[in-house]
Amino acid sequence: MPYVPYRWAVVHFTVLDSLLKLRTTDSMGRRRSAQQPWTATTELEEQPRRVLKSVLNRLAANMPARGGPHGTGTVPVALFIATAPPIDPEWGQRAIVSVLGKRSDLFQTIRLSPGRALHREPFRLPFRILADDQRAEAVQQLQQREWYLNQNREFGMNIEASLETDLRQKLFEREWDIVFTSTAIDILSASELLPPKKRPRLVVGAGEPLPVHHVPRGIACVLIDQNASDVDNFLRELVFGFVHDLPLHEATKAAERRFSGVKATVIADPVSNEYLRIMDALVAVKRESERLQTSLPMLDFESIVERVSRSEGTAERHFINAVRSYKPPRTFHEAQKWLADVRALPEQFANFEQESTGLVPLSDIEAGRVNILALEPELRKTALELTTEPLFANILRRHQNRTFDVAVQRLQSDPVLTALTARTTLRINTDYQLRAHIGQRLPESIVSGSLPPLDPLLPDPEDARGYLLDVVVQGKDFRVITSAIQPLRLPVFGGSEPVYFRIGTPKLSGNAQLRMCVYHQNHMLQSFLLSAEIAEGELDRSDDVLKVELEFSRTDTFADVDEFQPRFLSIGVNQTGATHELLIKSENVKRDYTFFPVTYDAEVQQFRTELAAAVRDPVDPQRPRAYPIVAPGQAPSAQVSDCIRSWVRIGRKLYDSVLNKSDDDSIADALFKLKQSKDQKIQVIRFDENFIFPWMLLYDFGLPEQIADEPPSPVCLGWNGEGNPCNHSFDTPVFCVNGFWGIRHYVEELIRRVSETAAKVPRREQQSVRLVADPQLVESEQLAHDLTTAVGADQFIAGPNGRAQLLDLLWVEPPQRPSMLIILAHMETRQIPGQPASPRLVLNNGEWLTQESITAKRSLFARAWQQPRPIVFLMACKSAASDMKTINDFVSAWNGCGAAAILGTEAVVGSDLASHFALEVGKGLWNRSTLGEVVADYRRALARRGNILAFVFQAIGDVDLTIG
Numbered sequence: 001m002p003y004v005p006y007r008w009a010v011v012h013f014t015v016l017d018s019l020l021k022l023r024t025t026d027s028m029g030r031r032r033s034a035q036q037p038w039t040a041t042t043e044l045e046e047q048p049r050r051v052l053k054s055v056l057n058r059l060a061a062n063m064p065a066r067g068g069p070h071g072t073g074t075v076p077v078a079l080f081i082a083t084a085p086p087i088d089p090e091w092g093q094r095a096i097v098s099v100l101g102k103r104s105d106l107f108q109t110i111r112l113s114p115g116r117a118l119h120r121e122p123f124r125l126p127f128r129i130l131a132d133d134q135r136a137e138a139v140q141q142l143q144q145r146e147w148y149l150n151q152n153r154e155f156g157m158n159i160e161a162s163l164e165t166d167l168r169q170k171l172f173e174r175e176w177d178i179v180f181t182s183t184a185i186d187i188l189s190a191s192e193l194l195p196p197k198k199r200p201r202l203v204v205g206a207g208e209p210l211p212v213h214h215v216p217r218g219i220a221c222v223l224i225d226q227n228a229s230d231v232d233n234f235l236r237e238l239v240f241g242f243v244h245d246l247p248l249h250e251a252t253k254a255a256e257r258r259f260s261g262v263k264a265t266v267i268a269d270p271v272s273n274e275y276l277r278i279m280d281a282l283v284a285v286k287r288e289s290e291r292l293q294t295s296l297p298m299l300d301f302e303s304i305v306e307r308v309s310r311s312e313g314t315a316e317r318h319f320i321n322a323v324r325s326y327k328p329p330r331t332f333h334e335a336q337k338w339l340a341d342v343r344a345l346p347e348q349f350a351n352f353e354q355e356s357t358g359l360v361p362l363s364d365i366e367a368g369r370v371n372i373l374a375l376e377p378e379l380r381k382t383a384l385e386l387t388t389e390p391l392f393a394n395i396l397r398r399h400q401n402r403t404f405d406v407a408v409q410r411l412q413s414d415p416v417l418t419a420l421t422a423r424t425t426l427r428i429n430t431d432y433q434l435r436a437h438i439g440q441r442l443p444e445s446i447v448s449g450s451l452p453p454l455d456p457l458l459p460d461p462e463d464a465r466g467y468l469l470d471v472v473v474q475g476k477d478f479r480v481i482t483s484a485i486q487p488l489r490l491p492v493f494g495g496s497e498p499v500y501f502r503i504g505t506p507k508l509s510g511n512a513q514l515r516m517c518v519y520h521q522n523h524m525l526q527s528f529l530l531s532a533e534i535a536e537g538e539l540d541r542s543d544d545v546l547k548v549e550l551e552f553s554r555t556d557t558f559a560d561v562d563e564f565q566p567r568f569l570s571i572g573v574n575q576t577g578a579t580h581e582l583l584i585k586s587e588n589v590k591r592d593y594t595f596f597p598v599t600y601d602a603e604v605q606q607f608r609t610e611l612a613a614a615v616r617d618p619v620d621p622q623r624p625r626a627y628p629i630v631a632p633g634q635a636p637s638a639q640v641s642d643c644i645r646s647w648v649r650i651g652r653k654l655y656d657s658v659l660n661k662s663d664d665d666s667i668a669d670a671l672f673k674l675k676q677s678k679d680q681k682i683q684v685i686r687f688d689e690n691f692i693f694p695w696m697l698l699y700d701f702g703l704p705e706q707i708a709d710e711p712p713s714p715v716c717l718g719w720n721g722e723g724n725p726c727n728h729s730f731d732t733p734v735f736c737v738n739g740f741w742g743i744r745h746y747v748e749e750l751i752r753r754v755s756e757t758a759a760k761v762p763r764r765e766q767q768s769v770r771l772v773a774d775p776q777l778v779e780s781e782q783l784a785h786d787l788t789t790a791v792g793a794d795q796f797i798a799g800p801n802g803r804a805q806l807l808d809l810l811w812v813e814p815p816q817r818p819s820m821l822i823i824l825a826h827m828e829t830r831q832i833p834g835q836p837a838s839p840r841l842v843l844n845n846g847e848w849l850t851q852e853s854i855t856a857k858r859s860l861f862a863r864a865w866q867q868p869r870p871i872v873f874l875m876a877c878k879s880a881a882s883d884m885k886t887i888n889d890f891v892s893a894w895n896g897c898g899a900a901a902i903l904g905t906e907a908v909v910g911s912d913l914a915s916h917f918a919l920e921v922g923k924g925l926w927n928r929s930t931l932g933e934v935v936a937d938y939r940r941a942l943a944r945r946g947n948i949l950a951f952v953f954q955a956i957g958d959v960d961l962t963i964g
Contacts, residue, residue: 003412004066006247007059008078008270010112011052013092015084022048024055027270040086044095052099060106068353072254074106078247078273082112089212105257108249110266110273111212117271118218120197122280125359125366127157127242128177130170130200135180136161138232142239147355155370156363157243176200177276178242180235184223185214192216201275202248204235212267220248220268220275230259242276243359245352249273278352278359279416285365286417287498289342292372294437294495296335296379315394331375338368402495402558404518404526406548407444409433411502413538419444422544425535429507431481434530436471436516438488438558439495447528447548466491467561470519471499472590474572474583477512479504485590488518490558509534515583516548521566522585524685527552527752550754552685554958563759565960567748568680569670571695574687582658589666599657600693603650607694612907614643614948624877624910630946632719641715641735643948648735651699659698674745675700675730681932681959682741684749689892692885694906695749696742696939697951702733718743718944737943742951746932748959751895755864760964761819761900762868767797768963769922770870772806773824774842777877779915780824787822790923801844807857810865810897817868819963820925822918825849827876827908829886839886841876854893865898871925871957874904875914891956901931901957909952917953925963932959 009026020038025031032055034048044052059077066072083092093109100107131139139159142148151157162170167181168190175198181187184205191199196218203219206226215221222238224231234255241251252264305323308316342365352358407419411431419435421444426432441447467490473480486499506512514530533545554564572583583592617623630636636644659671674680684695704713716736720726728736738744769791773780788796797818800806810817825841828848840848858864872894876887891902903921905914917938924934935955942950 003410003414003416004064004075005412006078006274007063008080008249008273009055009059010080010082010270011092011096012082013084013087013095015086020048020087022051024052026055026059028058030055030058044098049099052096056100056103056107060103063106066353072241072246072250073257076106076108076250076253078110078249078270079107080110080112080269105253108253108266110249110268113215113217113220113267113269113272114212115217117269118196119271120201120218120275122284123177123201123276123278124284125155125278125281125363126153127239127276128175129157129159129180129239130167130176130178131159131161131180132164132167132182133161134164134182134206135232135235138235139180139239141232142236145355147360150356151360152363152367155366156359171200178202178204178239180204182206182226184210184221188214188216188219188221191219201272204238206231210267215267218272220272221266222248222252223265223267224262228263229261231262234259234262234264243278243352243355245278245358247274247277278362281366282362283417285342285362285369287500288369289339290435290437291497292335292376293339293442294439295491295497296376329379331379334375335372335379338365338372341365341368402439402490403441403447404436404438404516404528405441405445406447406516406528406530407435407442408446408530408532408546409435410538420446420538420546422446422546423541425533425537425539425541425545426505426512427537428505428509428534431502431504434473434501434503434516435498436488436501437496437498438469438490438518446530446546447550448544449550467520469496469525469561470585470588470590472517472519472583472585473501473503474515474517474581474590474592475503476514476581477506478514484592485585485588490561505532505534509536515551515572517572517583517585519570519585520561520564522570522587523554523564523567523683524552524570524572524585525554525558525561525564526550527572527685527687551687552750552752553754556755560758565681565759567683568674568677568745570683570685572685572687573691573693580688580691584659584667586667586670589670591667595658600654603653603657604694607647607650607697608907610643610646611952615907615909615952624913625949627945627947627949630717630944632717632723632944633721634946636715636717636946640946640948641712644715644737645712645735647697647948647951648699648739649703651694651697651740652703654694655698655700658693671700678738678744680745682745682747684747686749686751689751689895690885690888692888694951696740696747696954698741699739700741701728701730701736701739704733704735717946718940737950740951743936743940743943746936746959748932749954749956750958751892751956753864753895753898755898758867758869758900759958759960760962761871763819763963764795764868766794767816768795768819769797769822769926770818770820771796771798771822771824772801772843773798773822774826775801775844776842777824777826777911777915779911783822783824783915783919786919787922790919791926802847803843803849803853806843806849807853810870811857811861815866815868817865817870819868819870820873820922821870822873822875822922823849824873824875824877824911824915824918826911827886839889841890851889851893854890855896858893858897864896869898869900871901871903871931871961871963872899873918873922874902875911875918876905876908877911877914895956899957901955901961903935903953903955903957905952906954907952909949913949913952928962928964930959931955931957931961 007027009024012023014021015038018038019035020042022034032051034051036045036048063075065074081092081096083089089111096109097104129139140161143159164182168186171190179187179200184203187203199216199218204222206224210223237255237258238251241254246254248268249266252266256262256264305320308319409419410416411433413427413430469488469490471486471488473484481502481504488496488499490496512532512534515527517527518525528548529551530548570585574581579594579596581592581594615625617625713735716726716728716734718726718737726736728734728738741747769787771784771787773783784798823841825843827839828842829839831837836848836850838850838852840850843849874890887904891904894902920938921934939950
């Protein structure tokens with residue numbers, strides 16, 4: 001069916017202070033205005049006329065003509081006219097006509113309905129038409145047409161004629177779409193007694209034009225002269241317009257063109273003008289079929305039986321026997337047939353111009369839909385037998401294979417609602433529909449990768465809760481036209497219903513991207529990148545140019561959703577050229593915006609410089625700096641106080657430049673609640689692994705005012721003078737360490753990775769903790785002793801200190817990887833003859849570990865580590881010079897291997913502090929505390945003792961991660 005753009009403009013005429021004010025808005029998002037002096041005999045002057053001509057000419061440019069057997073000529077632009085006293089509506093009409101001149105046939109003038117437009121439920125078949133006895137002949141002739149006799153009348157078109165005296169009562173007996181009446185005022189006043197969304201969508205009346213205020217919300221109105229010739233023919237042509245999917249203004253213009261003896265006055269707005277689009281009925285049927293296709297029980301057990309058969313057990317054998325003997329009910333086959341009919345439907349529709357290929361088959365499909373909905377409970381009940389048996393349910397849950405699936409469907413190109421293939425370009429400046437669901441991958445999927453096996457889709461037991469997820473779209477290069485966040489209910493078994501997003505392509509050709517993220521309680525589970533080639537049209541290519549690729553994942557099959565705990569806030573960040581894009585997700589709200597390095601670079605560099613100085617002895621930079629312990633409630637040293645004041649100011653600037661710029665009230669509310677709370681979990685996803693930002697330094701308390709020639713405000717380490725926790729809060733202008741996110745909250749930083757990362761690392765039967773420490777470091781022996789004491793001799797092992805042996809051990813099968821791998825080593829960056837040129841961790845004399853060697857070993861294997869996935873302690877120490885990028889290169893390498901978490905530093909520290917961190921955090925993890933708790937506790941303890949090196953330690957990994 002050929003796509004025709006819906007173009008419209010609203011023209012407002014008002015008078016203020018003896019000036020005629022002209023304002024226009026249009027479907028392309030443009031706004032124009034003009035003014036001139038006003039008198040009762042005023043005509044439009046040149047400047048307002050020029051503005052109107054410019055607006056209308058652009059709207060009418062390149063409008064197509066409808067051809068075919070029911071061709072109606074050039075598609076008109078809808079022109080809504082609004083006037084306010086002392087301007088008469090007829091004056092507004094004359095003013096517009098004087099501007100249009102000979103081009104008036106390209107426009108349909110409409111009186112704008114008063115008040116705010118009402119968005120009603122999209123139209124669904126059947127067309128329900130009610131006519132009084134004076135108009136009965138017009139509609140009854142429709143009932144003699146062959147297509148009317150062949151249609152499924154219950155679901156295609158219902159026509160009922162009634163005595164004029166009974167018409168008002170009929171309004172209250174059922175809902176009507178169109179009412180033909182000779183008493184429009186009476187019907188409109190009666191309709192006002194109905195709820196707005198139960199009123200007729202269109203009232204067509206004969207008689208004098210009505211003031212617009214007589215038309216209630218939710219109704220469009222067409223008024224014609226009852227004495228005009230061809231009234232009945234005009235009314236029938238109007239109905240044909242709706243059957244052919246014309247909006248009201250075009251249906252009216254088509255009828256006027258064919259029967260020129262009738263002139264109509266239309267009262268509507270840009271929304272009610274489209275109340276009767278049969279395309280909406282087709283969209284509803286398509287969506288219903290996609291809902292059933294993704295969520296209706298499907299009983300294909302072949303693939304899951306194959307996977308279950310690999311596990312030997314009594315329950316598995318019973319399960320296999322049960323499903324092999326299962327016979328699908330009749331309803332299953334009926335549902336499959338109806339879905340096949342719907343999938344073929346768009347190809348049968350060349351357009352809606354022929355009733356026999358439009359309304360008639362669509363009414364049959366609608367009848368089938370109602371039948372399937374009636375059979376659905378029976379099908380679900382029959383399939384429920386397999387999910388109510390606890391042993392079977394557990395097997396199904398563990399072995400079901402569900403994926404996130406995406407299709408791109410046409411909205412403004414032909415054939416409408418069909419999906420594009422992966423080898424088709426998207427057209428510039430065009431709207432498309434994204435369809436997404438979790439379950440089986442459908443044939444029109446553009447998700448890259450091999451197709452997973454088809455699994456049965458089974459219903460949830462009656463008491464099963466399922467999971468409420470959010471699907472979020474970050475437009476990036478695209479426009480997101482509908483809401484960018486859609487709720488998606490994922491059942492315990494089977495697939496979800498689809499969710500839909502309307503997106504718009506860029507106005508220029510080239511490559512474009514869009515991101516889709518799946519959240520559970522603000523915890524990002526997966527993220528996908530849609531990549532598309534944008535061209536002048538939808539062109540076929542020899543390679544894939546439209547695809548969706550997984551870029552981040554915390555789950556493989558969505559079978560473990562309940563293991564992912566809520567996050568108060570999730571922040572996704574990536575680099576795009578010289579800028580960064582931030583995606584913020586909180587409860588029921590999402591916000592994304594671009595920010596520039598210039599807004600934060602200076603502060604980050606200042607922090608890095610000051611931190612690098614803080615870790616080294618000012619007299620001997622080769623030695624680590626020691627900080628005396630401060631008793632609770634006592635003030636830190638002047639040097640520590642100066643550092644904390646500086647970092648508070650930096651942290652506040654970073655907070656303001658990156659987060660506090662949002663003009664979204666919902667995001668502002670979330671950030672305000674975050675200020676008022678503590679121990680919240682904040683998730684940060686680094687889509688760009690090289691984007692290194694000190695999130696733990698963000699400071700959201702108030703700042704003390706700086707007064708010239710006065711000493712700075714004191715610094716609080718989190719304790720008052722009595723040695724109790726302080727009561728400072730966000731509304732207290734203070735230098736308090738509790739204002740830092742990394743002290744008050746749990747900051748979770750994750751680097752992009754597409755393999756599953758479970759929230760628990762298994763505890764091995766022995767040798768769960770492995771220490772690889774440079775024997776030249778005096779702390780290495782003591783750390784080995786302390787770890788042995790903490791976890792037991794059978795659970796601790798040291799070495800190997802040879803690079804090849806260590807890397808071989810980490811990749812050998814069956815796995816010998818520990819639960820914790822602690823590397824305590826000197827970070828060497830100097831160029832030394834006989835040693836690697838790149839930065840390296842010194843494991844022993846003549847043995848080094850480089851980022852390149854870790855990555856090279858990983859490249860020899862098809863997949864990253866599966867469990868056990870160790871927590872890697874990267875304790876780089878005793879370096880005279882190193883930067884954050886050097887350390888991050890090692891972090892990225894271990895992340896690529898599949899480490900469950902990487903614990904490291906923002907700068908190279910002394911081996912004594914590094915070994916102390918490894919011991920205390922390692923003991924906490926071994927004793928089943930979470931990663932977030934032990935790292936936050938360690939930072940807090942250091943900070944409250946006056947040691948500013950609390951800010952040197954970072955953790956990449958799930959804050960809920962445990963060793964169990």
